[in-house]
Amino acid sequence: MIQEKYRECIEACLACMNACNYCYVSSLKEYELAMLRECIRLDRECADICAFAAEALSRNTLFALEISALCAKACDACAEECEKHSHDHCRQCAEACRRCADACRQMIGAA
Amino acid sequence: MIQEKYRECIEACLACMNACNYCYVSSLKEYELAMLRECIRLDRECADICAFAAEALSRNTLFALEISALCAKACDACAEECEKHSHDHCRQCAEACRRCADACRQMIGAA
Amino acid sequence: MIQEKYRECIEACLACMNACNYCYVSSLKEYELAMLRECIRLDRECADICAFAAEALSRNTLFALEISALCAKACDACAEECEKHSHDHCRQCAEACRRCADACRQMIGAA
Amino acid sequence: MIQEKYRECIEACLACMNACNYCYVSSLKEYELAMLRECIRLDRECADICAFAAEALSRNTLFALEISALCAKACDACAEECEKHSHDHCRQCAEACRRCADACRQMIGAA
Numbered sequence: 001m002i003q004e005k006y007r008e009c010i011e012a013c014l015a016c017m018n019a020c021n022y023c024y025v026s027s028l029k030e031y032e033l034a035m036l037r038e039c040i041r042l043d044r045e046c047a048d049i050c051a052f053a054a055e056a057l058s059r060n061t062l063f064a065l066e067i068s069a070l071c072a073k074a075c076d077a078c079a080e081e082c083e084k085h086s087h088d089h090c091r092q093c094a095e096a097c098r099r100c101a102d103a104c105r106q107m108i109g110a111a
Numbered sequence: 112m113i114q115e116k117y118r119e120c121i122e123a124c125l126a127c128m129n130a131c132n133y134c135y136v137s138s139l140k141e142y143e144l145a146m147l148r149e150c151i152r153l154d155r156e157c158a159d160i161c162a163f164a165a166e167a168l169s170r171n172t173l174f175a176l177e178i179s180a181l182c183a184k185a186c187d188a189c190a191e192e193c194e195k196h197s198h199d200h201c202r203q204c205a206e207a208c209r210r211c212a213d214a215c216r217q218m219i220g221a222a
Numbered sequence: 223m224i225q226e227k228y229r230e231c232i233e234a235c236l237a238c239m240n241a242c243n244y245c246y247v248s249s250l251k252e253y254e255l256a257m258l259r260e261c262i263r264l265d266r267e268c269a270d271i272c273a274f275a276a277e278a279l280s281r282n283t284l285f286a287l288e289i290s291a292l293c294a295k296a297c298d299a300c301a302e303e304c305e306k307h308s309h310d311h312c313r314q315c316a317e318a319c320r321r322c323a324d325a326c327r328q329m330i331g332a333a
Numbered sequence: 334m335i336q337e338k339y340r341e342c343i344e345a346c347l348a349c350m351n352a353c354n355y356c357y358v359s360s361l362k363e364y365e366l367a368m369l370r371e372c373i374r375l376d377r378e379c380a381d382i383c384a385f386a387a388e389a390l391s392r393n394t395l396f397a398l399e400i401s402a403l404c405a406k407a408c409d410a411c412a413e414e415c416e417k418h419s420h421d422h423c424r425q426c427a428e429a430c431r432r433c434a435d436a437c438r439q440m441i442g443a444a
Contacts, residue, residue, distance in 0.1 A: 002130075017169060018113040048166075051162060052381075060132075063382070063403060139374055156281075156283060173267060241335075243393075281357060
């Protein structure tokens with residue numbers, strides 16, 4: 001019930017979407033909001049790209065390599081930003097982003 | 112790293128998205144295509160609605176009840192159609208749809 | 223090249239998506255950020271729902287009424303929030319939301 | 334109320350999304366369905382990528398170049414497939430795809 005060749009990558013994208021959206025919601029509630037502008041923006045950006053990538057891979061898109069490369073790039077950018085902050089949600093988000101970027105690159109390498 | 116109150120519902124939506132898209136791709140390859148018109152259409156419809164619902168719940172949407180009710184309705188319709196066909200991908204898709212509709216309704220009931 | 227019966231509603235949804243995302247980006251840059259938390263959250267929410275509604279209507283979704291009702295509700299909520307703020311982007315967003323909510327309700331009424 | 338620098342590209346993406354989805358719905362109703370398998374698949378693929386690109390550009394995505402390049406590639410592929418068929422919906426879809434691919438490439442060139 002899933003595109004087997006993309007299973008790991010799809011699951012990493014969906015875990016990353018969840019972590020980014022959790023970080024987005026949590027960041028919007030933080031007291032010190034101004035320093036989180038870029039974090040909020042990148043959380044949404046990365047969540048939306050991961051969600052798009054997961055659905056595209058699950059429909060066996062013809063553009064799997066391009067979409068995974070885009071996703072890896074968004075994950076790198078979001079991880080880099082979140083690593084600047086000490087909130088738990090930022091740290092967990094950065095970890096999910098790094099794992100997803102790795103999964104995307106492994107999938108591209110195996111293609 | 113996930114909206115805990117929606118965890119089961121998000122996971123059911125994502126499993127259903129995968130099953131619907133797998134059924135969609137597989138149906139488009141079947142020899143007897145004409146009898147699968149509605150199945151193809153509903154697979155895409157349901158996959159897109161499940162993907163949307165999962166991301167909305169993961170960002171703690173203000174419209175969780177409306178979106179889950181929409182998702183349950185789409186899942187019911189897709190399950191009903193897939194249950195008319197004997198292909199493995201249709202049968203598995205129908206099961207994922209029924210589980211997702213249940214998870215959505217449970218979440219609504221608990222709200 | 224468009225579902226004629228939904229043309230006005232699709233166009234209002236897309237205009238609203240653009241206005242909400244413009245308000246979202248602009249709000250994240252404002253000096254007084256804390257008072258815009260709800261505005262940012264609702265801008266994204268409404269933009270994502272409008273984008274989803276427009277694509278669903280353009281594929282002649284079976285769930286046009288439910289999706290348009292959801293969209294109208296999100297537009298109302300976003301307009302109500304944006305009307306609390308005096309920024310140009312908030313005022314323009316509120317207007318686009320009101321127009322989109324009207325277009326959705328007109329479409330529902332005509333169905 | 335719109336990212337001015339991306340206005341033409343966003344509008345071309347949304348017109349292409351509508352044309353692709355119209356062709357998708359119309360193709361699924363054609364009597365000779367089997368010859369349209371690839372057309373149906375590419376219509377959905379291209380519609381979903383155009384919708385994603387339009388929303389990403391409207392939120393001033395950091396990945397405008399990558400996303401526009403992906404969109405141009407999907408539009409080329411869909412146009413190429415639709416040009417094989419003589420249905421009005423295929424011909425109109427191919428034209429919208431060519432226009433969108435051009436708009437994406439112009440935007441990339443101007444960046």
